[in-house]
Amino acid sequence: MPQRKRKTPGAVTILDVAKxxxxxxxxxxxxxxxxxxxxxxxxxxVQAAVRELGYRPNLAGRSLRTTGSARVGxxxxxxxxxYLNELxxxxxEQSSLSGVQVLVEKCAGMQSQRAATQRxxxxxxxxxxxxxxxxxxxQTVRELDERGIPVVAVATAAPMQDVPSVRIDDYQGARAxxxxxxxxxxxxxxxxxxxxxxxxxxxxxQAFRDTMAEAGIAxxxxxxxxxxxxxxxxxxxxxxxxxxxxxxxxxFCSNDDMAAGAMAVAHGMGLRIPGELSVVGFDDTPVxxxxxxxxxxxxxxxxxxxxxxxxxxxELIRDRRAGRSREAAHQxxxxxxxxxxxxxxxx
Amino acid sequence: MPQRKRKTPGAVTILDVAKxxxxxxxxxxxxxxxxxxxxxxxxxxVQAAVRELGYRPNLAGRSLRTTGSARVGxxxxxxxxxYLNELxxxxxEQSSLSGVQVLVEKCAGMQSQRAATQRxxxxxxxxxxxxxxxxxxxQTVRELDERGIPVVAVATAAPMQDVPSVRIDDYQGARAxxxxxxxxxxxxxxxxxxxxxxxxxxxxxQAFRDTMAEAGIAxxxxxxxxxxxxxxxxxxxxxxxxxxxxxxxxxFCSNDDMAAGAMAVAHGMGLRIPGELSVVGFDDTPVxxxxxxxxxxxxxxxxxxxxxxxxxxxELIRDRRAGRSREAAHQxxxxxxxxxxxxxxxx
DNA sequence: CTGAAAGCGCTTACAG
DNA sequence: CTGAAAGCGCTTACAG
Numbered sequence: 001m002p003q004r005k006r007k008t009p010g011a012v013t014i015l016d017v018a019k020x021x022x023x024x025x026x027x028x029x030x031x032x033x034x035x036x037x038x039x040x041x042x043x044x045x046v047q048a049a050v051r052e053l054g055y056r057p058n059l060a061g062r063s064l065r066t067t068g069s070a071r072v073g074x075x076x077x078x079x080x081x082x083y084l085n086e087l088x089x090x091x092x093e094q095s096s097l098s099g100v101q102v103l104v105e106k107c108a109g110m111q112s113q114r115a116a117t118q119r120x121x122x123x124x125x126x127x128x129x130x131x132x133x134x135x136x137x138x139q140t141v142r143e144l145d146e147r148g149i150p151v152v153a154v155a156t157a158a159p160m161q162d163v164p165s166v167r168i169d170d171y172q173g174a175r176a177x178x179x180x181x182x183x184x185x186x187x188x189x190x191x192x193x194x195x196x197x198x199x200x201x202x203x204x205x206q207a208f209r210d211t212m213a214e215a216g217i218a219x220x221x222x223x224x225x226x227x228x229x230x231x232x233x234x235x236x237x238x239x240x241x242x243x244x245x246x247x248x249x250x251x252f253c254s255n256d257d258m259a260a261g262a263m264a265v266a267h268g269m270g271l272r273i274p275g276e277l278s279v280v281g282f283d284d285t286p287v288x289x290x291x292x293x294x295x296x297x298x299x300x301x302x303x304x305x306x307x308x309x310x311x312x313x314x315e316l317i318r319d320r321r322a323g324r325s326r327e328a329a330h331q332x333x334x335x336x337x338x339x340x341x342x343x344x345x346x347x
Numbered sequence: 348m349p350q351r352k353r354k355t356p357g358a359v360t361i362l363d364v365a366k367x368x369x370x371x372x373x374x375x376x377x378x379x380x381x382x383x384x385x386x387x388x389x390x391x392x393v394q395a396a397v398r399e400l401g402y403r404p405n406l407a408g409r410s411l412r413t414t415g416s417a418r419v420g421x422x423x424x425x426x427x428x429x430y431l432n433e434l435x436x437x438x439x440e441q442s443s444l445s446g447v448q449v450l451v452e453k454c455a456g457m458q459s460q461r462a463a464t465q466r467x468x469x470x471x472x473x474x475x476x477x478x479x480x481x482x483x484x485x486q487t488v489r490e491l492d493e494r495g496i497p498v499v500a501v502a503t504a505a506p507m508q509d510v511p512s513v514r515i516d517d518y519q520g521a522r523a524x525x526x527x528x529x530x531x532x533x534x535x536x537x538x539x540x541x542x543x544x545x546x547x548x549x550x551x552x553q554a555f556r557d558t559m560a561e562a563g564i565a566x567x568x569x570x571x572x573x574x575x576x577x578x579x580x581x582x583x584x585x586x587x588x589x590x591x592x593x594x595x596x597x598x599f600c601s602n603d604d605m606a607a608g609a610m611a612v613a614h615g616m617g618l619r620i621p622g623e624l625s626v627v628g629f630d631d632t633p634v635x636x637x638x639x640x641x642x643x644x645x646x647x648x649x650x651x652x653x654x655x656x657x658x659x660x661x662e663l664i665r666d667r668r669a670g671r672s673r674e675a676a677h678q679x680x681x682x683x684x685x686x687x688x689x690x691x692x693x694x
Numbered sequence: 695c696t697g698a699a700a701g702c703g704c705t706t707a708c709a710g
Numbered sequence: 711c712t713g714a715a716a717g718c719g720c721t722t723a724c725a726g
Contacts, residue, residue, distance in 0.1 A: 061718090
């Protein structure tokens with residue numbers, strides 16, 4: 001058996017591809033990066049070589065040349081563990097693809113927010129991603145902006161004019177869910193609010209009210225219960241709703257954690273879900289598929305939003321380095337209504 | 348204001364550090380990487396320069412030279428979404444630090460497992476991380492091994508001799524939890540099993556039985572309810588336990604998802620937690636802090652285990668490339684008993 | 695103990 | 711449309 005030629009076994013480089021295709025590394029690079037300015041024949045030869053050799057670009061090499069050495073910070077406070085995990089997944093994945101380093105800082109109060117920002121700056125971050133609820137904090141945004149650090153806001157429902165954002169349309173999402181329940185035949189629909197300080201919570205409630213009004217169905221005050229996005233608040237809100245003399249046949253919870261609380265109460269009262277009560281949520285975090293029956297909810301593509309945030313931030317950083325500037329981009333990602341087993345026509 | 352000298356603003360390189368300290372880049376590199384073979388004075392000058400300039404090594408550059416271009420695969424099946432998220436967080440974080448690319452493949456049945464393995468191989472992975480339950484599948488391990496792909500098993504409770512693993516001691520963890528409940532004064536302790544096909548589930552049950560026996564407390568058969576690690580199975584197991592004429596004062600659930608189910612049932616029956624019933628779990632996934640009251644559980648450092656798995660795999664890959672080989676390392680991480688509000692002395 | 699040279703894999707900027 | 715040269719930031723291997 002002949003001696004292997006490759007120095008590091010398993011590593012197919014762009015030089016191997018170029019040699020195999022009989023072109024220069026530059027031409028190979030151009031084909032691999034989708035440039036159109038390559039003769040058809042060469043392009044095909046390179047593509048064949050990529051396939052035959054199983055070539056995959058080494059991103060460390062690429063990013064060394066392109067992005068240079070960017071570092072992005074993530075500054076968060078008061079997160080839902082599940083939500084943050086999922087977001088970080090996207091952020092880390094895209095960072096790894098882009099050869100970018102990620103620094104994470106947590107802060108609690110306003111004071112620790114300053115300290116956390118300071119630490120990020122000292123670590124030399126070139127930009128910062130702001131998950132909710134910090135994305136809605138003008139102070140935080142301003143403080144970073146003053147230091148010349150670009151910011152991307154994730155999942156804000158009230159995007160600031162000049163701060164790029166990645167979000168879904170909370171209003172339309174909550175509207176779609178309300179309409180879905182109406183279409184199933186529900187008229188007595190309870191609603192559990194999220195933390196009123198969060199902009200998405202406000203919009204979700206507003207969409208619910210508007211859609212019910214358009215359908216000509218009055219919503220009794222008692223059918224809208226306060227909540228804080230926590231499981232615990234879901235428990236007490238659901239008790240409140242289900243103890244009403246005329247109880248709702250469906251409950252629309254402003255997030256999945258509260259829906260889990262609502263389902264716990266319903267299970268406890270011996271109510272069959274969805275036979276006697278439909279429960280729906282919002283976000284589609286892992287808890288939605290943990291519950292039984294599995295939860296109908298609005299899917300927010302959190303991981304994809306994390307990726308998009310990194311990409312947007314990187315563009316900003318490159319622009320800034322190149323001395324360019326452009327208008328803040330607001331990316332609205334698609335939500336999806338995911339029908340599972342927790343919802344059905346009223347019994 | 349004078350023109351900035353740096354080509355890419357914000358990027359402090361090792362050359363800047365070296366110049367600032369008046370040494371060669373090599374000496375700077377040695378200090379930064381903790382080599383001891385540097386004169387004290389030079390070391391201190393470099394360290395000062397690092398501090399003053401806020402230097403942070405660019406990992407893309409480093410990994411290009413050291414690891415070369417490693418790629419690690421993650422092959423999973425049938426995961427708890429929350430667990431997998433947390434594990435991936437660690438895997439991605441460490442990969443990003445090490446400048447390694449990560450490829451993820453999911454598989455369902457045995458057939459799709461072959462296909463997924465094939466895809467990973469075609470993508471040129473240099474090693475594979477196997478989360479549970481695939482880490483306990485000899486076929487999967489063998490198939491990869493035959494192709495010369497190193498494997499690291501995560502969270503198996505029955506590590507194979509020659510496959511490196513990262514895990515906690517499930518037996519000792521479950522023992523500690525049982526003893527904790529005993530020390531609180533509980534004698535009527537129910538147990539909800541995990542999926543009996545998973546090795547950790549078997550050990551956790553065994554530890555419970557042994558510890559109870561040592562305390563001289565008989566465990567009625569009806570006090571051990573079958574489960575599958577799912578919320579749903581937790582619901583029915585808890586119903587079974589709580590409907591007993593002489594019901595337990597505490598329930599030890601083999602994971603957090605089932606504890607969530609058990610708490611839902613207890614809430615429904617109007618049982619106060621922890622006053623009338625203590626509920627404890629295992630794993631400390633995000634659900635543990637989502638519930639109310641928050642869940643006492645055994646913390647498995649899942650994110651750290653993901654990081655450790657990447658590091659172990661990278662060592663294996665480097666060894667293999669260098670033609671070295673050594674014994675499989677089995678890393679046992681520390682668990683922790685996290686006391687929260689779901690457990691107390693029997694009422 | 696210290697450093698000059700070379701190169702990891704890739705792409706930018708330039709020349710044809 | 712194509713390619714030779716240079717360099718991103720870092721460290722290995724070699725020489726002193």
